[in-house]
Amino acid sequence: MTGRKIVAHPLTREGFAPFGAVIDKEGGESYPINGGKARRFHARAKTDVLDGAVVLNIFEGAPYLFPLKLELVERHPHGSQAFMPLTLAPFLVVVAEDTPDGPGEPRAFVTHSGQGVSYNRNTWHGVLMPIEEVQDFLVVDYGGDQKNLEEFRFEQPWEIHLPGMTV
Numbered sequence: 001m002t003g004r005k006i007v008a009h010p011l012t013r014e015g016f017a018p019f020g021a022v023i024d025k026e027g028g029e030s031y032p033i034n035g036g037k038a039r040r041f042h043a044r045a046k047t048d049v050l051d052g053a054v055v056l057n058i059f060e061g062a063p064y065l066f067p068l069k070l071e072l073v074e075r076h077p078h079g080s081q082a083f084m085p086l087t088l089a090p091f092l093v094v095v096a097e098d099t100p101d102g103p104g105e106p107r108a109f110v111t112h113s114g115q116g117v118s119y120n121r122n123t124w125h126g127v128l129m130p131i132e133e134v135q136d137f138l139v140v141d142y143g144g145d146q147k148n149l150e151e152f153r154f155e156q157p158w159e160i161h162l163p164g165m166t167v
């Protein structure tokens, strides 16, 4: 592959903060509820929709091979989009800042088991990309009749490598 190379990094709240929120039990405030029989962990992921409703669905994603050829990113002008895995395998998260010429250089992150993400509304991101196995996700995003998908195809693909890959 001759695309421009990007190496994915472990997902962190700080690294992902410009693009949305990391959903996991670590790094946020938590406190006991229900008389101590449960604990509430705050991820601070905000849902945000315009001209529609917030809906919850299940996505079943097939795994991708690496190094991955990233040719396209997308964004949703009418809603944030959250992906919470229903199994403990990692998945790849790709985001890019917006520039006057479209998305900038993508940033790639690998989740650790049990982490999810919420993309802010209108944030450039790669599609759902499991790494090792078919994976189900709870997805929280926009439901309505507005066109909610904008795609950007890179003139030259990016080559995404997982951390520790030798090639």
Ligand SMILES: NC(=O)N[C@@H](O)C(=O)O
Pocket (backbone or CB within 6 Å): 074, 081, 125, 126, 127, 128
């Ligand atoms: N198309 C669709 O619902 N999924 C994408 O938005 C995605 O981010 O995977």
Ligand code: NI
Pocket (backbone or CB within 6 Å): 074, 076, 081, 125, 126, 127
């Ligand atoms: Ni999306």
